[in-house]
Amino acid sequence: PQWLTRHKWLLIVGAVAIGLLILAACGDDDDDEDGVTPVDGEPTVVSTEPLKIGVLLLFIGFGAFYVSAANYEPFVPANQGSFGDFGVTGILRASGVVFFAYIGFDVVCTAVQEARDPRRSVPQGILGAVALATVLYLAVAVVITGIASYTRLNVPDPLSVALENVSELGWLQAVVDLSAILFLAAGVLALIYAQARIFMRMALDGMVPVRFGRTEEAHGAPVEATVITATIAVGCAALLPLDVLANLISIGTLTAFALVAAAVIVLRRREPTLERPVRLPFGDTIPLLTIVITVAITLTLPLAALVRFVVWVAVGAIVFLAYSRPRIERVIDERVARAAD
Numbered sequence: 001p002q003w004l005t006r007h008k009w010l011l012i013v014g015a016v017a018i019g020l021l022i023l024a025a026c027g028d029d030d031d032d033e034d035g036v037t038p039v040d041g042e043p044t045v046v047s048t049e050p051l052k053i054g055v056l057l058l059f060i061g062f063g064a065f066y067v068s069a070a071n072y073e074p075f076v077p078a079n080q081g082s083f084g085d086f087g088v089t090g091i092l093r094a095s096g097v098v099f100f101a102y103i104g105f106d107v108v109c110t111a112v113q114e115a116r117d118p119r120r121s122v123p124q125g126i127l128g129a130v131a132l133a134t135v136l137y138l139a140v141a142v143v144i145t146g147i148a149s150y151t152r153l154n155v156p157d158p159l160s161v162a163l164e165n166v167s168e169l170g171w172l173q174a175v176v177d178l179s180a181i182l183f184l185a186a187g188v189l190a191l192i193y194a195q196a197r198i199f200m201r202m203a204l205d206g207m208v209p210v211r212f213g214r215t216e217e218a219h220g221a222p223v224e225a226t227v228i229t230a231t232i233a234v235g236c237a238a239l240l241p242l243d244v245l246a247n248l249i250s251i252g253t254l255t256a257f258a259l260v261a262a263a264v265i266v267l268r269r270r271e272p273t274l275e276r277p278v279r280l281p282f283g284d285t286i287p288l289l290t291i292v293i294t295v296a297i298t299l300t301l302p303l304a305a306l307v308r309f310v311v312w313v314a315v316g317a318i319v320f321l322a323y324s325r326p327r328i329e330r331v332i333d334e335r336v337a338r339a340a341d
Contacts, residue, residue, distance in 0.1 A: 052186075053136070055179045058172060059159060060139045066166045067146030077150065084300065092300040099297065100249040102257075104187070105129055106194060119277040192233060196225040206327035207320075247305035248312065254294045255309075261290035 079087025084094075108125040144153065148162040155161050157180065163173040200222040203213030212225040236245060264280060264287045280286055298306075 052179070052183050053132075055175060055183075056136050056140060059163075059176060060136075060143050062169055062172055063143040063147050063163070063166070066169070067143060069146070071146050071149050084302075089300070092297065096250055096254070096297045096301045097246060098250070099253055100246055101133075103191070103249060103253045104133075106253075106256075123278045188233065192226060192229050195229045195233075196222050199225040199229065204331075206331035207324040244305075244308070247301055248308055251298055251301060251305060251309040252312075254298045258291045258294040258298075261287035261294075 076088070076091070077086040079085060079089060083089045084092070105126055108122055108129060140159075144158060144162045148165050152161055157177070159176050160173050160180070163169050163176065199208055199212040200215070201213075202208045203210055203225070212228070213222065214224050215221060216223050265284050267274065268284070
């Protein structure tokens with residue numbers, strides 16, 4: 001891509017960084033257990049979030065001095081004649097297309113089993129991440145559209161393209177380009193981390209093969225699940241167009257949010273005495289609003305994406321009924337028997 005050829009040295013640095021991240025994802029495979037064991041170790045996690053936030057703050061802070069009010073006209077570009085092509089419908093469709101970004105908040109939830117005080121730290125982590133991300137998203141959007149016309153920003157590297165308009169910030173453009181390589185790789189690693197632990201939990205419940213739940217002794221990390229997840233991710237990234245992946249992930253995330261909201265309502269009625277470390281205020285109002293909003297946003301996405309999602313869910317349902325459900329029933333029977341003993 002053109003944005004990489006501007007700084008060829010970024011390829012070398014990026015390749016080294018990605019290699020190190022892959023090694024970090026795989027970890028040390030010392031597992032010689034044949035069964036599924038829960039995570040009880042304390043993994044070492046190196047967070048890149050402060051660096052990511054620092055780069056965004058640099059962009060916001062320096063870029064704000066070069067904002068031109070003329071670039072905000074028109075504030076909402078007129079619709080070009082079809083649904084989702086600018087205008088109000090464009091805003092609605094964009095909210096659905098970029099919703100895949102919210103899957104990052106689920107990473108906090110998947111680390112519950114490895115958190116020292118999940119009842120306190122997990123809710124704080126989710127709410128804090130949502131608040132901080134919202135502020136940064138808005139600030140970056142205001143600055144980037146003030147520096148460059150929105151007509152130039154439908155590119156893979158919009159921050160870098162916007163900085164091309166400001167010759168005084170050439171150094172910041174290089175920082176942004178390098179950060180894009182490093183932090184995208186780190187973001188992929190974080191999502192692999194999360195999905196591997198989802199597979200591990202599913203293995204413990206009998207939904208997927210037992211190997212997904214095997215953990216290595218040194219740190220209790222699900223190494224096999226991590227390697228398999230990374231391999232699948234690489235394959236999807238190499239073979240599928242970005243817009244197809246983004247739309248599928250967005251629909252999946254929206255559906256997951258709606259199902260969780262529905263589960264809150266159902267559990268309040270079926271299990272009113274269940275211990276709840278975190279309680280959602282305002283009754284069923286927030287879950288109901290969540291369902292309505294997520295379904296509405298889902299319906300704004302392209303029809304082809306909706307059809308792919310239906311096929312995806314249908315395949316998942318077949319696998320669940322044919323493979324997972326009988327195994328889940330056996331796991332439940334075993335747990336009941338152990339509890340009785």
